[in-house]
Amino acid sequence: MAKLQGLLFGLATLVLVVVATFLFTKDWLPPLKSDRIAIDHALAITLVVTGLVFIVTNLLLAWFGYRYQDGPGARAAYWHDSPRLEMTWTLVTAGILAIFLFNALNLWAKVNSRPPADAVLIEVTGQQFAWNVRYPGKDGVLGRTDHLQASQDNPIGLVKDDPAAKDDLLLLNQLYLPKDRPVRVQVRSMDVIHSFFLPNFRVKQDAMPGMTIDIWFTPKETGDFEIACAEHCGLGHYRMRGQVHVVPAADLDKAVAEAAQ
Numbered sequence: 360m361a362k363l364q365g366l367l368f369g370l371a372t373l374v375l376v377v378v379a380t381f382l383f384t385k386d387w388l389p390p391l392k393s394d395r396i397a398i399d400h401a402l403a404i405t406l407v408v409t410g411l412v413f414i415v416t417n418l419l420l421a422w423f424g425y426r427y428q429d430g431p432g433a434r435a436a437y438w439h440d441s442p443r444l445e446m447t448w449t450l451v452t453a454g455i456l457a458i459f460l461f462n463a464l465n466l467w468a469k470v471n472s473r474p475p476a477d478a479v480l481i482e483v484t485g486q487q488f489a490w491n492v493r494y495p496g497k498d499g500v501l502g503r504t505d506h507l508q509a510s511q512d513n514p515i516g517l518v519k520d521d522p523a524a525k526d527d528l529l530l531l532n533q534l535y536l537p538k539d540r541p542v543r544v545q546v547r548s549m550d551v552i553h554s555f556f557l558p559n560f561r562v563k564q565d566a567m568p569g570m571t572i573d574i575w576f577t578p579k580e581t582g583d584f585e586i587a588c589a590e591h592c593g594l595g596h597y598r599m600r601g602q603v604h605v606v607p608a609a610d611l612d613k614a615v616a617e618a619a620q
């Protein structure tokens with residue numbers, strides 16, 4: 360009976376791993392629509408390496424359970440630490456993690472690099488429970504805002520006397536992006552911490568009250584996608600959703616102007 364247990368454990372591990380790998384990797388990430396493919400690569404490599412370690416560890420556990428089980432005449436062996444073995448697995452693990460770390464730092468530096476000068480400027484301001492999207496209009500300059508002037512009709516506190524604010528275009532929960540052009544999004548918050556999350560674009564940036572955080576990326580395909588809030592920001596967090604519409608770059612101004620009416 361005990362031999363059977365070891366075998367069953369090994370078998371269960373294999374079946375679980377195969378089923379879980381299939382379910383987990385089938386559509387574990389929504390289709391990529393931006394230039395941030397390096398993030399997908401980093402996730403895939405991490406999954407493969409940690410997955411292999413997981414499988415090998417479980418199979419070894421099953422094997423030991425099977426091979427060294429209790430039975431007539433079986434005697435337990437007692438032995439103490441093995442410095443060489445412990446040193447080996449510690450250093451090998453540390454080495455692998457260090458490679459991951461340097462890759463991740465490199466990737467992070469790229470993701471957070473300065474936006475290109477020709478990037479399309481957009482401001483996104485989180486608010487309980489909506490995303491306020493603002494385009495600078497013809498002058499290319501976002502008008503000033505003042506949180507003390509914020510109201511029901513003026514959710515981000517746009518300073519209406521500022522000449523640069525006159526042609527600013529405001530949208531609610533609708534974000535229009537140009538295909539194949541870098542976009543620079545200034546992420547802000549009016550109240551609590553939100554997180555500006557575009558799953559298809561591998562973009563996730565916390566929106567911090569009192570800060571303006573610059574992010575940039577390049578949309579690669581036209582279509583409609585989701586904006587979510589990835590920070591539990593209050594009772595209405597679940598309905599803090601919006602849509603991204605990626606349009607041909609030449610149509611962007613027209614699409615924004617139409618949506619703003």
Ligand SMILES: [Cu+2]
Nearest residue numbers: 553588592599
């Ligand atoms: Cu939120």
